[in-house]
Amino acid sequence: MKQQVLINENYKEKYGFADPEISVFKTGKGLNKSVVEAISNRKKEPEWMLKLRLKALEEFNKRSVPLWGGNLSDINFDEITYYFDPSDKKTQNWEELPDNIKKTFDKLGIPEAEKKFLGGVGAQYDSEVLYHKLREDLEKKGIIFLDTDTGLKEHEELFKKWFGKLVPYNDNKFAALNTACWSGGSFIYIPPGVKVDVPLQAYFRINAKNVGQFERTLIIADKNSEVTYIEGCSAPVYSSNSLHAAVVELVALEGAKIRYTTIQNWSNDVYNLVTKRAFAYKNASVEWLDANTGSRCTMKFPSVYMLEPGAKADILSIAFAGKDQHQDAGGKVLHFAPNTTSRIISKSISKDGGRTTYRGLVQVAKGATGVKTSTRCDALMLDEKSRSDTYPTMKIEEQDVNVSHEAFVGKVGEEQLFYMMSRGLKEEEAMAMIILGFISEFTRELPMEYALEFNRLMQINMEGAIG
Amino acid sequence: MNLIKMEPMLQIKDLRVEVDGKEILKGINLKVNKGEIHAIMGPNGTGKSTLAYAIAGHPKYKITNGSIIFNGKDMTKLAPYERAKEGLFLAFQYPTEISGVNISHFLYTISKLRNNLNPLEFRKQLIEKGRIVNIDKTFLDRQLNVGFSGGEKKILEILQMLMINPKFAVLDETDSGLDIDSLQTISNAINQLRSDDFSALVVTHYQRILNFIKPDFIHVLIDGNIVKTGDFNLAKELESKGYTWLNQDFTK
Numbered sequence: 001m002k003q004q005v006l007i008n009e010n011y012k013e014k015y016g017f018a019d020p021e022i023s024v025f026k027t028g029k030g031l032n033k034s035v036v037e038a039i040s041n042r043k044k045e046p047e048w049m050l051k052l053r054l055k056a057l058e059e060f061n062k063r064s065v066p067l068w069g070g071n072l073s074d075i076n077f078d079e080i081t082y083y084f085d086p087s088d089k090k091t092q093n094w095e096e097l098p099d100n101i102k103k104t105f106d107k108l109g110i111p112e113a114e115k116k117f118l119g120g121v122g123a124q125y126d127s128e129v130l131y132h133k134l135r136e137d138l139e140k141k142g143i144i145f146l147d148t149d150t151g152l153k154e155h156e157e158l159f160k161k162w163f164g165k166l167v168p169y170n171d172n173k174f175a176a177l178n179t180a181c182w183s184g185g186s187f188i189y190i191p192p193g194v195k196v197d198v199p200l201q202a203y204f205r206i207n208a209k210n211v212g213q214f215e216r217t218l219i220i221a222d223k224n225s226e227v228t229y230i231e232g233c234s235a236p237v238y239s240s241n242s243l244h245a246a247v248v249e250l251v252a253l254e255g256a257k258i259r260y261t262t263i264q265n266w267s268n269d270v271y272n273l274v275t276k277r278a279f280a281y282k283n284a285s286v287e288w289l290d291a292n293t294g295s296r297c298t299m300k301f302p303s304v305y306m307l308e309p310g311a312k313a314d315i316l317s318i319a320f321a322g323k324d325q326h327q328d329a330g331g332k333v334l335h336f337a338p339n340t341t342s343r344i345i346s347k348s349i350s351k352d353g354g355r356t357t358y359r360g361l362v363q364v365a366k367g368a369t370g371v372k373t374s375t376r377c378d379a380l381m382l383d384e385k386s387r388s389d390t391y392p393t394m395k396i397e398e399q400d401v402n403v404s405h406e407a408f409v410g411k412v413g414e415e416q417l418f419y420m421m422s423r424g425l426k427e428e429e430a431m432a433m434i435i436l437g438f439i440s441e442f443t444r445e446l447p448m449e450y451a452l453e454f455n456r457l458m459q460i461n462m463e464g465a466i467g
Numbered sequence: 468m469n470l471i472k473m474e475p476m477l478q479i480k481d482l483r484v485e486v487d488g489k490e491i492l493k494g495i496n497l498k499v500n501k502g503e504i505h506a507i508m509g510p511n512g513t514g515k516s517t518l519a520y521a522i523a524g525h526p527k528y529k530i531t532n533g534s535i536i537f538n539g540k541d542m543t544k545l546a547p548y549e550r551a552k553e554g555l556f557l558a559f560q561y562p563t564e565i566s567g568v569n570i571s572h573f574l575y576t577i578s579k580l581r582n583n584l585n586p587l588e589f590r591k592q593l594i595e596k597g598r599i600v601n602i603d604k605t606f607l608d609r610q611l612n613v614g615f616s617g618g619e620k621k622i623l624e625i626l627q628m629l630m631i632n633p634k635f636a637v638l639d640e641t642d643s644g645l646d647i648d649s650l651q652t653i654s655n656a657i658n659q660l661r662s663d664d665f666s667a668l669v670v671t672h673y674q675r676i677l678n679f680i681k682p683d684f685i686h687v688l689i690d691g692n693i694v695k696t697g698d699f700n701l702a703k704e705l706e707s708k709g710y711t712w713l714n715q716d717f718t719k
Contacts, residue, residue, distance in 0.1 A: 437567030
């Protein structure tokens with residue numbers, strides 16, 4: 001009991017503090033046509049977007065909550081506020097943000113990280129991106145990095161060409177929800193041949209209670225360009241539920257390379273139901289690095305559709321589930337063209353009755369010869385109460401393929417702990433070192449600052465792991 | 468022998484140890500003075516490794532009677548990490564693999580626990596001590612024991628020992644499965660530590676390693692009891708005659 005308190009206290013102090021709620025505009029509780037119209041109206045959107053939103057709303061109402069995966073029966077859709085704008089001011093200068101909000105982002109270390117090693121930053125607070133800036137030299141190269149609302153305003157043609165083309169409004173109930181009330185997120189375009197050697201980052205903060213955050217991200221990497229994008233997120237600790245349902249679409253045109261890194265750190269009362277999908281064209285490569293800690297329930301399966309020969313997909317995910325948490329995560333790779341390759345590595349840790357699920361899809365279409373694909377999922381359970389399941393699906397319609405799948409479920413062994421303790425490490429230090437080793441395949445792919453921060457986050461999660 | 472040498476470093480008194488409810492050690496008495504190296508010999512399954520684990524504090528090895536006194540302090544109930552802090556080290560017979568843990572990082576962490584080192588001093592020592600055990604740089608970038616050959620694992624155990632610089636080392640069949648070059652390397656490393664303030668217990672089947680290390684005393688462990696104690700000549704006798712004659716002596 002004491003241990004659980006400690007974890008929450010630590011999260012609370014570092015990420016889980018709350019600012020007083022302020023809003024300059026918010027919709028009433030629940031979702032209906034007038035709410036969607038109010039959002040669209042406030043954003044002064046083109047007519048086609050409103051129509052799409054309304055169509056998506058119908059779809060959302062029509063579909064039932066999925067019965068597979070995590071238990072979503074506690075979500076009360078009528079209690080949620082679907083749009084919550086905390087400030088009229090959208091700025092390129094941290095100093096111009098309202099005091100509380102500026103302090104929050106300071107505490108989360110965003111402005112400092114921007115100064116040190118980022119090429120551009122977007123910071124979303126509840127429904128709106130309040131701060132957004134791209135380094136000048138990158139802007140001069142023709143790179144577009146905007147919040148998605150501004151993206152629609154300033155680049156409507158490019159926007160319209162891809163928005164909802166990867167994840168259609170009727171893809172699933174939560175994609176429909178997102179399409180109906182999306183707000184914020186990142187819109188990125190990298191011109192042909194431009195390689196961005198510093199990461200672009202977006203940070204998503206939920207502050208208000210019972211609020212829904214529905215950001216929408218669209219990244220288009222033109223021919224032979226390269227970009228690394230990092231998203232982080234957190235929320236205050238409340239005892240009522242919040243909902244985060246994002247949609248992310250990545251387009252990697254011929255020879256382009258996109259690396260998309262997520263460090264999710266929601267408080268334990270957030271339902272996190274996200275649809276992430278990428279199209280990879282000829283010789284393009286897409287990497288999803290996906291870390292799922294926090295949230296009450298996460299359902300997220302980043303996917304890559306390899307549409308032309310030579311495309312590559314790499315999905316590396318880790319999940320941590322503690323008390324009352326369920327991480328239902330994994331990855332999907334779909335090979336529609338010859339000589340495409342993919343790799344999925346999934347690592348999960350469960351403790352204190354937490355539950356992790358790996359859910360994956362490997363699909364090879366007829367005619368996609370010379371495909372190579374491998375999946376590995378490793379699950380570590382730290383006690384008897386915790387649970388881990390694996391649901392891999394394979395749809396292989398071609399003979400000439402190389403498919404491998406490995407799975408491992410285990411516990412931290414007594415011998416491993418004793419070995420480390422005999423060198424002078426306390427039991428919890430030994431445990432932490434073993435766990436950080438277990439996830440190092442993931443952390444060593446992160447920029448150093450993130451790796452350190454993520455290891456600290458895992459240590460907070462691990463505190464009290466020893467009975 | 469000078470006076471300092473006669474001070475006991477490790478004293479084991481009437482030690483009885485159970486594993487999974489079965490008694491393995493049946494009243495061991497052993498005294499290792501400062502600066503001495505003792506060898507424990509004996510056939511398979513007589514409790515040699517049990518003694519090593521019990522000294523290090525493995526939770527599966529339950530001490531039902533007796534005590535382990537280390538530098539005047541009763542260690543019988545201390546956790547393994549507390550024993551390590553006091554200066555005890557166990558070189559494992561079968562070191563366990565721990566994936567994702569980088570060896571340099573691990574060595575830094577564990578040597579810092581006992582020795583006040585800054586990263587620079589650590590690097591210097593690591594190079595110096597790495598030379599003693601003939602490792603190349605790539606060795607240090609690997610993961611802890613993962614994919615190691617038996618010999619490489621033993622070398623890493625000895626490197627850990629050198630970096631930690633313990634007061635007392637228990638070497639559990641460190642010599643088994645080693646070729647003659649590695650055996651010599653490891654013996655050299657142990658001899659490097661020899662001083663008035665370092666003692667060791669070498670658990671082994673064979674005389675081979677003892678030729679290099681030259682222990683002060685040899686004890687024969689059979690069926691959970693020390694049945695004979697002697698000097699280096701005893702090892703030679705065992706090598707030619709085996710253990711059966713002792714076994715018979717004991718059961719009479």
